[in-house]
Amino acid sequence: MERLAGRIMLLWGWPRALLAIAAGAFGALALPPFGFFAALFVSFTLFVWLMDGTTGNPDGGYLSRLRSAFVLGWLFGLGYFVAGLWWLGNALLIEADQFAWALPLAILGLPAFLALFYGLAAALARLLWSDGMGRIAALAAAFGIAEWLRSFLATGFPWNAVGYGAMPMPLMMQSAGVIGIFGVTALSVFVFSAPALIGTRKGMRIGLALAALLLCAHLGYGAWRLMGTDAAASVPPEGRTVVRLVQPVIDQSRKLENGDRAAIFEEHLALSALPPENGGKRPDIIVWPETSVPFLLTRSQDALARIADVLQDGQILIAGAVRAEDAGGGLTPRFYNSVYVIDSNGQIIAASDKVHLTPFGEYVPYENILRDFGIDNLVALPGGFTAASQRSLLTLPDGQAFYPLICYEAIFPDEIGPDIQRANALLNITNDAWFGETPGPYQHFQQARIRAIETGLPLIRAANSGISAVVDPFGRVVDGLDFNHKGVIDATIAREIRSDQRNFTRQDYFWLISLVLALIAVFSRVGFNFSKN
Numbered sequence: 155m156e157r158l159a160g161r162i163m164l165l166w167g168w169p170r171a172l173l174a175i176a177a178g179a180f181g182a183l184a185l186p187p188f189g190f191f192a193a194l195f196v197s198f199t200l201f202v203w204l205m206d207g208t209t210g211n212p213d214g215g216y217l218s219r220l221r222s223a224f225v226l227g228w229l230f231g232l233g234y235f236v237a238g239l240w241w242l243g244n245a246l247l248i249e250a251d252q253f254a255w256a257l258p259l260a261i262l263g264l265p266a267f268l269a270l271f272y273g274l275a276a277a278l279a280r281l282l283w284s285d286g287m288g289r290i291a292a293l294a295a296a297f298g299i300a301e302w303l304r305s306f307l308a309t310g311f312p313w314n315a316v317g318y319g320a321m322p323m324p325l326m327m328q329s330a331g332v333i334g335i336f337g338v339t340a341l342s343v344f345v346f347s348a349p350a351l352i353g354t355r356k357g358m359r360i361g362l363a364l365a366a367l368l369l370c371a372h373l374g375y376g377a378w379r380l381m382g383t384d385a386a387a388s389v390p391p392e393g394r395t396v397v398r399l400v401q402p403v404i405d406q407s408r409k410l411e412n413g414d415r416a417a418i419f420e421e422h423l424a425l426s427a428l429p430p431e432n433g434g435k436r437p438d439i440i441v442w443p444e445t446s447v448p449f450l451l452t453r454s455q456d457a458l459a460r461i462a463d464v465l466q467d468g469q470i471l472i473a474g475a476v477r478a479e480d481a482g483g484g485l486t487p488r489f490y491n492s493v494y495v496i497d498s499n500g501q502i503i504a505a506s507d508k509v510h511l512t513p514f515g516e517y518v519p520y521e522n523i524l525r526d527f528g529i530d531n532l533v534a535l536p537g538g539f540t541a542a543s544q545r546s547l548l549t550l551p552d553g554q555a556f557y558p559l560i561c562y563e564a565i566f567p568d569e570i571g572p573d574i575q576r577a578n579a580l581l582n583i584t585n586d587a588w589f590g591e592t593p594g595p596y597q598h599f600q601q602a603r604i605r606a607i608e609t610g611l612p613l614i615r616a617a618n619s620g621i622s623a624v625v626d627p628f629g630r631v632v633d634g635l636d637f638n639h640k641g642v643i644d645a646t647i648a649r650e651i652r653s654d655q656r657n658f659t660r661q662d663y664f665w666l667i668s669l670v671l672a673l674i675a676v677f678s679r680v681g682f683n684f685s686k687n
Contacts, residue, residue: 159353162200163207170204171229177201178233178272184319185238186596191326194319194346201230202290202350208280220277227276231269238314239265241592245515248406248588268304268311275300279675286357287364288678290347295671298340298664305336305568309513313565315339318600320346320372327629328376331607334660335567337667344671345369357678380628393649395554397614398437400425401622402446403640406587415448419457422446423464425642426471437644439470439550443618444491444561444583447475451494452502462500470550471496474560474583477507479540488540491516493558493583495548504549507542508560510569515588517541547573548581554649556581556614564602568661570609578651580606580613587619595621595637603629608660612647627651 165173181197183190208222243260246253278296283289297316305312317339321327330338348365351358402421408414426440451457451473461471477492491511495504511517516539548556557577561584563569582602586595599621606613606625612632613625623634624645633645 155353156355159203159206159350162203165204165207170207170226173200174204174226174229175233177204178230178235179237181234181316181319182237182314184322185314185593186318186322186600187593189322191319191322194316194342195349197234198293198343198346199349199353201226202293202347203353204230205276205279205283205289205293206285206354220280223280223283224273224277226273228266228269228273230276231272232265234272235265235268235314236262238593238597239268241589241594244590244592244594245588249410264311267308271300271304272297274303282672282675282679284675284678284681285354286678286681287351287361288357288675288681290344290350290361291671291678292675293347294340294342294344295668295675297343298336298668298671301339302336302664305566310510310566312567313562313601314597316346317342318597318604321600321604324380324629325376326372327604327607328379329372330604331379331610332375332660333663333667334608335604337660337664340664340667340671341368341372345372380630383628394646395439395649396435396437396644396646397624398426398440398642398644399614399616399622399624399635400440400442400446400642401617401620401635401640402443403619403638404587406585409445409448409585409587418448419460422473423460425640427464428642430644434644436466437469439472440465441581441583441614441616442471442473443616443622444474444493444585445476446473446583446585446618447494449476450478451475452477458496458500458502461496462498465496465498465500467498469498472548472556472581472583474585477505489538490542491539491560493548493560493581495550497551503551504546506546506548506558506560508539508563509542509545510563510566511539511541512562545571545573547576552649554578557609557611558583559602559605561585562598564598564605567605567608570605574609574611577609577611578649579647580609580611582613582615583617584615585618586621591638595619599623603631611651614647 177197177200181194183193204226205223208219208226240261243257246256246260275296279292282292301312301315315335317335320338320342321330345365345368348361351361400422402425404418408418422442430436465471472493472495474493477490479488481488491508493506494502497503518538545558548558555577557574557580559580559582564582586598589595602613602615603625606627607629610627612627616622620635620637624632624647626632633643635641635643
């Protein structure tokens with residue numbers, strides 16, 4: 155190991171750059187649908203050894219070493235994000251004649267931008283770099299902070315944070331309920347980097363022991379949380395609500411065709427009207443995916459009447475649809491990506507609009523500049539969508555309240571507001587058909603499951619092509635439909651959910667973890683400087 159570490163440290167030029175990219179790309183195997191979390195041990199061990207060799211220009215001073223570390227981190231991030239996000243290009247092939255030219259931007263441009271955060275992490279870690287355990291503590295703190303910054307800077311896109319690679323199954327997801335995804339990321343990087351100490355020996359025993367302790371705590375806490383419970387038992391027999399999820403698997407090209415909209419609407423209604431299997435209880439609530447209603451529902455009384463015809467007395471339909479709002483003064487109407495609650499009389503009784511829009515999918519950031527270069531939305535609406543100023547809780551007639559997350563809003567843990575305290579479940583509606591049968595829908599589903607654990611609430615998730623599922627507060631799938639499987643599932647949730655996890659301040663724990671890691675790095679750096687002198 156020492157000889158291998160030495161050879162990697164001494165790499166220079168293209169071999170060094172290619173190994174950094176390859177190390178990052180290999181780490182993406184830890185993400186869904188693969189879930190091979192051990193890949194990150196290899197990935198970060200190689201990265202630490204490459205960081206050990208960042209000397210920079212001898213005449214460039216300290217800034218040269220920081221620049222060298224930044225470039226190394228950027229190359230590592232480029233490999234990780236290209237391997238983990240290449241599937242985004244699939245959305246551009248739905249209307250290839252208009253958007254195929256932008257494939258390089260989706261497959262390489264976005265990863266190159268996101269890799270800047272990993273470059274920043276490497277540069278921050280280099281400030282406190284030493285020759286022992288302190289350097290992996292510095293790297294862990296820096297990566298945790300970089301992932302936190304990635305969650306909100308430049309509209310935010312915390313997709314595939316490293317911590318998700320440490321949570322491939324419910325046993326390994328429970329820590330997120332205490333320290334959140336960014337806390338898990340920081341501690342995961344420490345654990346994944348620990349084998350690098352074997353190659354340099356200094357601090358090896360204490361570093362490996364601490365990493366083993368953290369891994370055991372991660373697994374042990376998960377086992378304790380899940381002990382004595384299972385997905386069915388977590389829903390008490392009294393006060394159950396039966397929820398039907400409709401997964402219509404409508405091809406995205408069909409959804410863009412005006413002439414097919416009535417047929418698409420009827421397909422949703424037909425699936426909603428199916429009798430329960432094996433003589434089961436009829437659904438209390440039926441949930442359709444994002445933008446499942448292919449026209450402006452509020453302007454179609456006939457459509458509302460058809461919904462009333464299909465729903466039985468007391469049933470509720472929750473459906474994604476586009477909402478239009480008159481802007482007045484002859485201006486173009488404002489369009490919102492919305493979710494409606496409709497009762498059995500065909501009346502809209504509650505609604506909520508999407509707050510965090512998808513860049514280039516629903517709106518064009520820096521519109522005045524980018525439209526001059528021919529860059530437009532994937533969704534063709536005049537002016538694109540408008541972001542809502544706030545999210546509204548969906549309160550049902552029986553008093554249940556659902557916290558709505560439309561599409562990729564489920565990937566932003568810090569955007570879940572105080573109304574979550576009054577919610578009985580998370581509701582995530584999405585349309586991942588844009589991305590086809592690629593890793594994208596599986597990654598999206600995993601991140602939504604982590605939100606269930608962080609909030610301590612069950613998750614109701616309806617997706618056009620999948621993955622639709624009801625998930626319990628422990629992240630376990632109660633029932634679900636595989637990707638591209640057309641049909642419905644009827645699953646139960648409890649009407650009243652109470653969870654102590656919602657009282658935890660996960661961000662406070664994250665900053666405490668980052669502070670402790672930084673202090674370890676500082677003391678190690680001071681000792682390193684003292685030993686050199």
